Amino acid sequence: MSxxxxxxxxxxxxxxxxxxxxxxxxGLELHGPEGGEWWIEPGGESPDILFLHVPEGxxxxxxxxxxxxxxxxxxEVERLISLGARRIDxxxxxxxxxxxxxxxxxxxxxxxxxxxxxxx
Numbered sequence: 203m204s205x206x207x208x209x210x211x212x213x214x215x216x217x218x219x220x221x222x223x224x225x226x227x228x229g230l231e232l233h234g235p236e237g238g239e240w241w242i243e244p245g246g247e248s249p250d251i252l253f254l255h256v257p258e259g260x261x262x263x264x265x266x267x268x269x270x271x272x273x274x275x276x277x278e279v280e281r282l283i284s285l286g287a288r289r290i291d292x293x294x295x296x297x298x299x300x301x302x303x304x305x306x307x308x309x310x311x312x313x314x315x316x317x318x319x320x321x322x
Contacts, residue, residue: 207249208312209241210268214306215289221253226285235277258275263292275300275314282312 214220221240225232234240238254272278277289279289279300286305294301 209250209252211252211254211307212308214253214308215256215259216306217253217255220304220306220308223286226250226251227282227287227304243267264309267308270310271313271316273315275312278310 212220212224217238217240218235221232221234221242224230225242228242228244230242230244232240232242238255241250243250270278279302282302283289287302287310290301290303290307290309292301292309298314301309302312303309
């Protein structure tokens with residue numbers, strides 16, 4: 203038996219809003235709607251990111267989130283803010299990454315740029 207990772211699912215009350223943000227943020231084409239679902243496809247062996255409607259709003263910190271590795275952290279944070287993200291404080295303290303939230307408050311981190319020789 204084999205198993206393939208198909209999707210990362212992001213629950214949202216407005217899937218088009220959140221999917222549009224992530225499509226722009228990651229520079230990936232937005233697909234849908236198909237059966238009310240929107241998705242983006244990173245390609246290769248990477249899982250798709252699927253945006254599903256849920257009736258309830260977000261009420262607690264996410265238990266899973268995306269970490270993004272930019273070439274220029276400060277520039278990328280500003281670009282993401284211009285797309286509708288915001289910086290948030292979840293008690294992370296003084297760290298090298300920036301904690302942010304998408305338009306529906308789903309957390310993600312913008313890491314510091316990778317240094318030559320760093321492991322993936």
